[in-house]
Amino acid sequence: MKKTIFLCILFVLMLLAPTVVAAGWSPLQVAVWHPVQMVPEDCNVYGLRMNLLYGKNSGLWGVDLGIANTTEGPVRGIQAGLINGPGALDGIGVGGINSTSRVNGFQAGLFSVAEERVNGIQLSALFNHSPVVRGLQLHAGISGNFADDVIGAQIGAGLPTFNMSEVMRGVQVSPIGANYAGRSMKGFQFSIYNSAGIMSGIQLGIVNYAEEMKGLQVGLLNVVKDSPFPFLPIFQVGL
Numbered sequence: 001m002k003k004t005i006f007l008c009i010l011f012v013l014m015l016l017a018p019t020v021v022a023a024g025w026s027p028l029q030v031a032v033w034h035p036v037q038m039v040p041e042d043c044n045v046y047g048l049r050m051n052l053l054y055g056k057n058s059g060l061w062g063v064d065l066g067i068a069n070t071t072e073g074p075v076r077g078i079q080a081g082l083i084n085g086p087g088a089l090d091g092i093g094v095g096g097i098n099s100t101s102r103v104n105g106f107q108a109g110l111f112s113v114a115e116e117r118v119n120g121i122q123l124s125a126l127f128n129h130s131p132v133v134r135g136l137q138l139h140a141g142i143s144g145n146f147a148d149d150v151i152g153a154q155i156g157a158g159l160p161t162f163n164m165s166e167v168m169r170g171v172q173v174s175p176i177g178a179n180y181a182g183r184s185m186k187g188f189q190f191s192i193y194n195s196a197g198i199m200s201g202i203q204l205g206i207v208n209y210a211e212e213m214k215g216l217q218v219g220l221l222n223v224v225k226d227s228p229f230p231f232l233p234i235f236q237v238g239l
Contacts, residue, residue, distance in 0.1 A: 024042070024043055024044060025043055025044040025045070025046055026038075026039040026043050026044075026045055026046070026047075027045070027046055027047035027048070028045070028047055028048055028049075029043075029045045029048070029049040029050070029051075029055060029057060030049075030050050030052070031049070031050070031051045031052065031053070031054065031055025031056070031066070032052050032053055033052075033053045033054045034054050034055055034056040035056075037055050037056075039057075041056045041057055041058065041072075042057075042058055043057055043058060044057065044058050044059045044060070044061070044073070045057050045059070045060045045061070045062065045064075046060075046061045046062060047061075047062045047063075048062055048063050048065075049062070049063070049064045049065070049066070049069070050065050050066055051064075051065070051066025051067060051068060051069050051081065052066065052067070053066070053067050053068065054066075054067060054068040054070070055068070055069060055070070056070045056071070056072075057071050057072075058071065058072050058073050059071050059072070059073030059074050059075070059076075059087070060074075060075045060076070060077065060079075060086075061076045061077055062077045062078075063077055063078050063079075064077070064078065064079040064080070064081070064084075064086075065080055065081065066081045067081055067082045067083070068081060068082065068083040068085075069081040069083070069084050069085065069086070069095075070083075070084075070085040070086070071085075071086045071087050072087050073087045073088070074086060074087055074088040074089070074090055075087075075088070075089050075090070075091065075093070076090040076091055077090075077091045077092075078091055078092045078093075078094075079091070079092070079093045079094070079095070080093075080094045080095060081095045081096075082095055082096045082097070083095060083096060083097045084097070084098045084099070084100070084109070085099050085100065086100050087100065087101060088100055088101050088102040088103075088104075089102070089103045089104065089105060089107060089114075090104045090105060091104075091105045091106075092105055092106045093105075093106070093107045093108070093109075094108050094109065095108075095109045096109055096110050096111075097109060097110060097111045098111065098112045098113065099111070099113045099115075100113070100114055100115070101114065101115045101116045102114060102115075102116045102117055102118075102119075103117070103118040103119065103120055103122065103130070104119045104120060105119075105120045105121075106120055106121045106123070107120075107121070107122050107123070108121075108122075108123035108124070109123075109124060109125075110124060110125050110126045110141075111124060111126050111127060112124040112127075112128045112129070113128075113129045113130070114129070114130040114131075115130075115131075116130075116131065116132065117130060117131065117132035117133070117134070118130040118132070118133045118134065118135060118137070119134045119135060120134075120135045120136075121135055121136045121137075121138065122135075122136070122137045122138070122145075123138045123139075123140075124138075124139055124140075124141065125139075125140060125141035125142075125158075126141055126142065126143050127139065127143040127144060127145070127146060128144075128145045128146065128147075129145075129146045129147070130147050131147065131148045131149065132147070132148065132149045132150075133147045133149070133150040133151070133152060133154075133165075134150075134151050134152060135152045135153075136152050136153050136154075136155065137150070137152075137153070137154045137155070137163075138155045138157070139154075139155070139156045139157065139158055139161050139163075140156075140157040140158050141158040141161075142158055142159065142160070142161075143158070143161070143162065144156050144158070144161045144162035144163055144164065144174070144177065145161075145162075145163045145164070146164050146165075147164070147165045147166075148165060148166045148167065149165070149166065149167045150165045150167070150168045150169065150170060151169045151170060152169075152170045152171075153170050153171040153172070153173070154168070154170075154171070154172045154173070154174075154179075155171075155173050155174075156173065156174035156175075156177050157175075158176075158177070159176050159177075160174075160176050160177040160178075161174045161176065161177040162174065162177050162178050162179075162180070163177070163178070163179045163180065163191075164180045164182075165180070165181050165182070166181070166182045166183045167181070167183050167184050168181040168184070168185045168186070168187065168196075169185075169186045169187060170186075170187045170188075171187050171188050171189075172185070172187070172188070172189045172190070172191070172194075173188075173189075173190045173191070174190070174191040174192075175190070175191065175192075176191075176192065177191055177192065177193075178191050178192060178193040178194070178195070179191045179193070179194045179195065179205075180195045180196075181195070181196040181197065181199075182196075182197055183197045183198070184196065184197050184198040184199075184200070185197070185198070185199050185200065185201065185210075186200045186201055187200075187201045187202075188201055188202050188203075188204070189201070189202070189203045189204065189205070189208075190204045190205060191205050192205055192206050192207070193205060193206065193207045193208075193209075194207070194208045194209065194219075195208075195209045195210070196209070196210045196211075197210070197211050197212070198210070198211065198212045198214075199212065199213050199214065199215060199217075199238070200214045200215055201214075201215045201216075202215055202216050202217075202218070203215075203216070203217045203218070203219070203222075204218050204219065205218075205219045206219050206220050206221070207219060207220065207221045207222075207223070208221070208222045208223065208236070209223045209224075209225075210223070210224050210225070210238070211224075211225045211226060212224070212225070212226050212238070213226075213227065213236065213237075213238025214238050214239065215237075215238055216235065216236070216237055216238075217232075217235060217236040217237075217238075218234070218235050219234075219235075220233060220234075221233060222234075222235060222236035223236075224236055224238055
């Protein structure tokens, strides 16, 4: 019964598609391999898009499913596929490879990449990358989290995992790996090796390094470049 209802709805949507396409949108898209698809790429989809292999549209509001999912404009809703390439993501994107300009929401896959910024969460098994992160980068695999400017957290649960940023305000945690904040770090670093330019907060690890320190280092070897005692075991305090 449910299957029959679904087929009837699908049939009605297919009948309506040519009419709404004239207005520049469609409630349904079925694509085999662009340009072999039910409605052309310059249409927006408000509803459901199913990409049997590869589909392309201007934008999507709703659910996007398939092997390779791409849009020129934003995807606002849920996108799931082997390869996801929306112009921007406002919602949830789950796939093998995820690449977009901007994320407002949640992005997860083997690779998760945002070319401009992430407001939300990036999750990956190989690596996360975004120049600007406002939220969380969570990595569980090999490689790590990479960003330029982070307010939030970079967490690595892999073997090994590296958290790398230039400006970090928040938390960097990588139990087996390393943390790096090239210019400045305000917050907490925990790893085998922690490194920061100007460190304001706490570094906890086996080896801790900072060019300038305002806070506390706890580890087997603690290095502060501008300190009167640059090398100290157990702990180092910077005022």
